[in-house]
Amino acid sequence: xxxxxxxxxxxxxxxxxxxxxxxxxxxxxxxxxxxxxxxxxxxxxxxxxxxxxxxxxxxxxxxxxxxxxxxxxxxxxxxxxxxxxxxxxxxxxxxxxxxxxxxxxxxxxxxxxxxxxxxxxxxxxxxxxxxxxxxxxxxxxxxxxxxxxxxxxxxxxxxxxxxxxxxxxxxxxxxxxxxxxxxxxxxxxxxxxxxxxxxxxxxxxxxxxxxxxxxxxxxxxxxxxxxxxxxxxxxxxxxxxxxxxxxxxxxxxxxxxxxxxxxxxxxxxxxxxxxxxxxxxxxxxxxxxxxxxxxxxxxxxxxxxxxxxxxxxxxxxxxxxxxxxxxxxxxxxxxxxxxxxxxxxxxxxxxxxxxxxxxx
Amino acid sequence: xxxxxxxxxxxxxxxxxxxxxxxxxxxxxxxxxxxxxxxxxxxxxxxxxxxxxxxxxxxxxxxxxxxxxxxxxxxxxxxxxxxxxxxxxxxxxxxxxxxxxxxxxxxxxxxxxxxxxxxxxxxxxxxxxxxxxxxxxxxxxxxxxxxxxxxxxxxxxxxxxxxxxxxxxxxxxxxxxxxxxxxxxxxxxxxxxxxxxxxxxxxxxxxxxxxxxxxxxxxxxxxxxxxxxxxxxxxxxxxxxxxxxxxxxxxxxxxxxxxxxxxxxxxxxxxxxxxxxxxxxxxxxxxxxxxxxxxxxxxxxxxxxxxxxxxxxxxxxxxxxxxxxxxxxxxxxxxxxxxxxxxxxxxxxxxxxxxxxxxxxxxxxxxxxxxxxxxxxxxxxxxxxxxxxxxxxxxxxxxxxxxxxxxxxxxxxxxxxxxxxxxxxxxxxxxxxxxxxxxxxxxxxxxxxxxxxxxxxxxxxxxxxxxxxxxxxxxxxxxxxxxxxxxxxxxxxxxxxxxxxxxxxxxxxxxxxxxx
Numbered sequence: 001x002x003x004x005x006x007x008x009x010x011x012x013x014x015x016x017x018x019x020x021x022x023x024x025x026x027x028x029x030x031x032x033x034x035x036x037x038x039x040x041x042x043x044x045x046x047x048x049x050x051x052x053x054x055x056x057x058x059x060x061x062x063x064x065x066x067x068x069x070x071x072x073x074x075x076x077x078x079x080x081x082x083x084x085x086x087x088x089x090x091x092x093x094x095x096x097x098x099x100x101x102x103x104x105x106x107x108x109x110x111x112x113x114x115x116x117x118x119x120x121x122x123x124x125x126x127x128x129x130x131x132x133x134x135x136x137x138x139x140x141x142x143x144x145x146x147x148x149x150x151x152x153x154x155x156x157x158x159x160x161x162x163x164x165x166x167x168x169x170x171x172x173x174x175x176x177x178x179x180x181x182x183x184x185x186x187x188x189x190x191x192x193x194x195x196x197x198x199x200x201x202x203x204x205x206x207x208x209x210x211x212x213x214x215x216x217x218x219x220x221x222x223x224x225x226x227x228x229x230x231x232x233x234x235x236x237x238x239x240x241x242x243x244x245x246x247x248x249x250x251x252x253x254x255x256x257x258x259x260x261x262x263x264x265x266x267x268x269x270x271x272x273x274x275x276x277x278x279x280x281x282x283x284x285x286x287x288x289x290x291x292x293x294x295x296x297x298x299x300x301x302x303x304x305x306x307x308x309x310x311x312x313x314x315x316x317x318x319x320x321x322x323x324x325x326x327x328x329x330x331x332x333x334x335x336x337x338x339x340x341x342x343x344x345x346x347x348x349x350x351x352x353x354x355x356x357x358x359x360x
Numbered sequence: 361x362x363x364x365x366x367x368x369x370x371x372x373x374x375x376x377x378x379x380x381x382x383x384x385x386x387x388x389x390x391x392x393x394x395x396x397x398x399x400x401x402x403x404x405x406x407x408x409x410x411x412x413x414x415x416x417x418x419x420x421x422x423x424x425x426x427x428x429x430x431x432x433x434x435x436x437x438x439x440x441x442x443x444x445x446x447x448x449x450x451x452x453x454x455x456x457x458x459x460x461x462x463x464x465x466x467x468x469x470x471x472x473x474x475x476x477x478x479x480x481x482x483x484x485x486x487x488x489x490x491x492x493x494x495x496x497x498x499x500x501x502x503x504x505x506x507x508x509x510x511x512x513x514x515x516x517x518x519x520x521x522x523x524x525x526x527x528x529x530x531x532x533x534x535x536x537x538x539x540x541x542x543x544x545x546x547x548x549x550x551x552x553x554x555x556x557x558x559x560x561x562x563x564x565x566x567x568x569x570x571x572x573x574x575x576x577x578x579x580x581x582x583x584x585x586x587x588x589x590x591x592x593x594x595x596x597x598x599x600x601x602x603x604x605x606x607x608x609x610x611x612x613x614x615x616x617x618x619x620x621x622x623x624x625x626x627x628x629x630x631x632x633x634x635x636x637x638x639x640x641x642x643x644x645x646x647x648x649x650x651x652x653x654x655x656x657x658x659x660x661x662x663x664x665x666x667x668x669x670x671x672x673x674x675x676x677x678x679x680x681x682x683x684x685x686x687x688x689x690x691x692x693x694x695x696x697x698x699x700x701x702x703x704x705x706x707x708x709x710x711x712x713x714x715x716x717x718x719x720x721x722x723x724x725x726x727x728x729x730x731x732x733x734x735x736x737x738x739x740x741x742x743x744x745x746x747x748x749x750x751x752x753x754x755x756x757x758x759x760x761x762x763x764x765x766x767x768x769x770x771x772x773x774x775x776x777x778x779x780x781x782x783x784x785x786x787x788x789x790x791x792x793x794x795x796x797x798x799x800x801x802x803x804x805x806x807x808x809x810x811x812x813x814x815x816x817x818x819x820x821x822x823x824x825x826x827x828x829x830x831x832x833x834x835x836x837x838x839x840x841x842x843x844x845x846x847x848x849x850x851x852x853x854x855x856x857x858x859x860x861x862x863x864x865x866x867x868x869x870x871x872x873x874x875x876x
Binding site (some may be wrong): 081129 | 369370371372373374375376378379382383385411413414416418419453455459492494512527589718729797798812872
């Protein structure tokens with residue numbers, strides 16, 4: 001489904017020790033799930049505290065997809081204590097089945113995540129939504145991690161009920177950005193890991209224009225171009241969309257060059273490093289304010305900026321990319337629990353215009 | 361706070377709305393006392409962790425200045441070893457370290473010699489060229505206080521301190537203790553302010569870099585349910601403890617000069633009192649927050665007579681004893697401590713805050729070396745219920761505990777019915793642990809404070825008038841307690857919570873210290 005752009009919210013293998021599994025013949029018994037949750041809490045001995053700041057609902061369409069995402073969800077949930085309700089709706093399997101597995105995650109003895117994984121196959125998938133509604137903890141925001149394509153009735157219902165929806169445009173071909181932009185235009189509270197991925201590029205671009213002798217170029221920005229690795233990706237379009245939404249009459253272009261990093265799928269070592277440059281990720285951003293040209297490019301874990309053509313001569317600037325830890329980007333997006341990031345909404349809509357104009 | 365825009369400047373079109381915090385401006389940080397303990401144990405590990413988290417400026421350099429002769433690379437190797445030993449994150453990331461170490465320089469020389477500062481100037485010019493640090497300077501005085509005046513004078517004479525407004529910032533971070541009494545603090549402030557503008561001065565108290573101390577502001581002013589009861593109508597008394605298991609750890613010479621009043625009360629403990637007692641600031645900025653803290657310090661009653669000190673202050677000094685199952689020697693047996701020393705290693709005091717909010721609510725503070733365990737906390741004791749519905753003494757007054765270290769967090773003690781029996785209340789504790797709840801590695805206090813200094817944010821640093829107000833209170837105790845007529849500190853066994861007189865101080869008011 002992801003066409004080589006990476007798995008949504010993915011991060012390696014998962015471990016599920018201490019899980020309690022329940023199977024249901026017909027409807028899902030919420031009382032049994034509650035009892036199992038209590039049992040899971042008691043298993044680790046009395047917890048001195050149980051903290052929950054949100055309901056995190058994750059929706060996937062195959063068990064494998066969820067398994068890959070699970071470590072990231074768990075890590076993000078440790079930073080933002082939550083009740084995680086994962087829904088795995090596999091309608092492609094004809095046989096009907098309904099099951100739940102329940103576990104808790106402790107951090108320093110305290111329960112910081114209650115995890116309920118509801119799986120359904122065949123026609124039983126229709127029960128998942130109502131069961132999820134019954135399992136939400138009251139008064140807390142509901143943030144939905146959406147692993148599917150940004151369209152369909154289910155997503156529309158999620159948009160109507162959730163405080164926030166987090167997707168990953170970078171895990172899909174970039175034309176799906178148009179669908180996301182359409183939802184954003186109607187006020188959908190959507191967040192995007194592809195957007196979080198370009199924060200360091202945005203910071204560095206903004207910082208170069210804060211350099212005292214370069215501030216004079218702020219009013220004269222004319223053109224911007226992005227080069228993506230291997231294929232044009234959503235990150236590059238969002239980066240250009242952001243610039244175009246900030247700067248009137250900015251001419252933009254986007255292209256793809258070279259291949260993504262060879263070790264893009266490799267496991268991280270003991271010391272976390274910046275994520276390898278994946279398919280469609282940004283390789284270079286260049287913007288011009290004649291006679292100055294600002295070139296930002298990635299070299300392993302560093303983003304480097306160079307400015308040429310300025311009266312005061314050559315100037316260099318750089319930032320270190322943050323280490324990629326499972327769930328890191330999701331944790332960044334979970335800093336907003338309700339509503340949308342206006343800057344992202346504007347950038348996504350500008351990116352969608354670029355797509356319509358056939359820019360990539 | 362990367363820069364102050366000119367009035368006619370076009371705003372940066374790419375800056376508004378960015379969620380990533382902006383990195384500080386490029387700068388060179390000069391550590392005076394670069395070969396010392398503080399640099400090795402705290403400052404450089406903090407800088408390394410900032411580099412690891414991609415928080416350091418794009419262009420950065422560290423220049424150590426000390427007497428010890430070192431070639432640059434040997435100094436860098438030495439710091440690498442220190443980071444391996446003292447960093448909160450290990451193992452050390454070779455790639456990040458290599459990048460960070462490429463900006464490390466060293467200048468050997470005496471602070472008394474102008475030549476040292478001429479060479480420092482040349483070194484700074486070199487890093488401006490090689491590292492693009494753009495004449496931004498952060499000078500860190502990690503030296504004994506006796507060196508502060510000479511450092512200020514030499515920096516000024518070498519033209520290394522530029523006034524605000526000129527290209528390139530100059531900031532000076534000054535470690536505690538800031539003076540040893542009110543007169544010396546005033547003299548030092550005068551000297552500092554002859555050399556720098558107050559906006560360039562960062563008087564550091566690392567307690568303010570602790571997440572839980574900052575969280576106290578969020579707890580008080582980010583919730584609506586606590587502030588209405590945070591006053592004399594509902595609060596019976598406040599208890600602040602800053603206990604250390606450790607002794608003086610070979611710092612006999614320093615401690616003999618300082619004692620617990622200068623070492624802990626004048627800075628850390630009074631800061632905790634301020635954060636606990638201050639009024640809500642009108643804004644969350646450096647001056648608004650510090651204005652409110654100063655009001656608290658000014659409202660604390662000073663000790664004007666020996667009688668008042670004797671009634672409200674208990675000083676102690678530890679004898680040999682046992683801490684955590686190990687025998688430890690008494691204070692007077694420690695290295696560089698004089699026989700018959702009168703230096704207090706423990707203090708308990710009753711502070712009265714004469715303000716609309718707090719009048720009549722005593723703030724009991726205590727701090728000591730060689731306590732049974734390391735514990736710093738604020739306990740807000742609420743008044744008892746007016747009528748005992750469930751039997752005499754069946755319920756205990758509520759207590760809100762803010763644990764600063766270790767196990768940072770907040771606990772609330774309240775009464776609950778024991779299940780199954782008739783109405784038998786039992787006090788239970790609802791416990792919020794800061795570190796485990798949010799899972800993220802808590803940054804060291806120095807990381808936060810160094811970053812703030814690079815950004816020019818003075819909120820968590822003390823202002824000149826604040827330091828003087830704090831000295832006024834402690835100075836009034838010192839004036840009496842350091843006179844020959846005042847009795848020597850009460851002895852207490854190492855591993856106890858101080859002399860029995862400290863318990864009597866509260867017992868006289870019908871209260872007792874919490875058992876920690």
